[in-house]
Amino acid sequence: MLEAAIVAGILICAFFAIRASRLLVSALWLAGTSALVALMMYMLGAPEIAVIELSVGAGLVTVLFVFAINLTGEEEVRWPAPLPKPLAWAMVLIPAVLLGWMVLPNVQSSLPALMRGDFQAVLWEARSLDILLQVVLIFSGVLGVLGLISDTEPAGEAIEEEGA
């Protein structure tokens, strides 16, 4: 069954993205996860968002990761975890098992027939507030990155240097 194979691939890629000790390898496994999630979205009948996820999630974000790793330097991640691992496992497994136990019996056994509507109409008319939010997010993201990437000295130090 193709869907089960894709789901297995998604989970394996996510597992190795977390487990990889080298950051670059972790970023590449993350790109694989994104590509398989995009494939699953396409199979669920959402081709528009699958294309965007493939280009942004597997493309742009991976390039950003490689760029950031190049600037910060590749270092082995072997620090001890801030939380004890059994506690982290419990904090993840208990909600996951409860959610699965409550939701899985109510999940339909098959998907209803795909009724394709007008995606553009829904996006631009019914969800116009989301578009506004996206514009604000992109604008604030650009401003945030400009502020963070800029290599200016803090005001206090600049004054001290002038005085010296």
Add this chain to the structure above:
Amino acid sequence: MNTGIPAIVFIAVLGLLGAGLYALLISRHLIKVVVALQILVKGAMLGLVLAGRASGQIETGQALALTVIVADTIVAVVGLALAVQIRRHFNTLDITKLTTLRR
């Protein structure tokens, strides 16, 4: 046991959410934290598309997933830019050592 496509995709959603949350809890490296957030959000995104498809409103699911993709990308960009600056100023990416944002 229910082994239809919705159940299989729901297991993927649960797996991605669980893996992302676990990585968020055990990671000390700032870039690894961004990776964990990406995995967590991919689970949420797949869940939105699955919910839209199962309820017969795939366009609404796609529109919501698009907003999540934009927000997720901005989070990754700002998080990675922050990591670059923190590395430049503090010479570490260990989040437990970051007790201040001043040099």
